[in-house]
Amino acid sequence: MNDIKRTQVQRSSETQTLLLEATIDCLIECGYMHTTTVEVVKRAGVSRGAQVHHYRNKMGLITAATEYLFLEFIDEIEVLSIELKKSGGDVNNFLHATLDKFFHGRFFFASLELITASRTDPDLTDRLIPLIKTLHQRLDDIWNRLYEVTETSPARVETLLNMTLCLLRGMALQSVLRDDPEYYAELLDTWKQILSSFLIRKEGIT
Structure with missing residues (x-):
């Protein structure tokens, strides 16, 4: 039975x-x-x-599929962060891997459709908001664990995460109309330099 x-x-x-x-x-x-x-x-x-x-109905499908997609994405980022921390890697590796997920993964293209549609669909917006909050909370947790060995305050680390996500989303969105890898690489390199000036590792921690 x-x-x-x-x-x-x-x-x-x-x-x-x-x-x-x-x-x-x-x-x-x-x-x-x-x-x-x-x-x-x-x-x-x-x-x-x-x-x-x-x-x-369609809304039920869309809501469930979005949650499924977000969980898939954040689980992949979690694995990347764990591997990075174990290997003693730096922010560059994590940013490159995260950017690759934004640019080349289905997460970005499906999210783009959902965000665009939600602008004129209040019901969809109401469904997406709690899912996005959960996604961001898990990203906050991952980011804070990854950079808990820095001199930077938790509040500043969270702000830097949000700025990084805004940058990545903007670059990914712009890539729809501007296919210029070198241009985005230069922007990302500049942002990594800015991040490095804030995320200074504590003395005696390797």
Whole structure:
């Protein structure tokens, strides 16, 4: 009986994953406006009934897919930060890895669709706000752990994180219309120099 129940749970989880992955793919390839439950079901290869069972409508799908996407992104950043701290790496490695996620990962392109759509969709905005707050809180935690060995105050470290995120988002957004890697590399190098002047490691800590 337990095996049957576990199999049912696994199947349900697999169906949800298929729907969420299809929703993200549809957002990136078709845009928010053309992301429909019909298209998602088609891409996921599941029945309409299965979709309605898990996510009643488009907004339910979008909300769940956004949470799924944000968790995937932040988990990847968490792994990067752990690896960096273990290896004794510096801020440059972390910034490069994070920037790569913004520029080349699906997180950016799907997020761009959601943010643009939310400007004129109050319901979507209300759904996104708590998810974004959770994402930023986890980023704050990662950043603070990464730089707890510095002389910089926690409040300043948090401010520097937010400034870095604003820079990365702006660069990623601009890259849609300006494909110029050297230009962005120069901006990033300058920002890393600025960060280095604030994030000074404590005496005696390597």
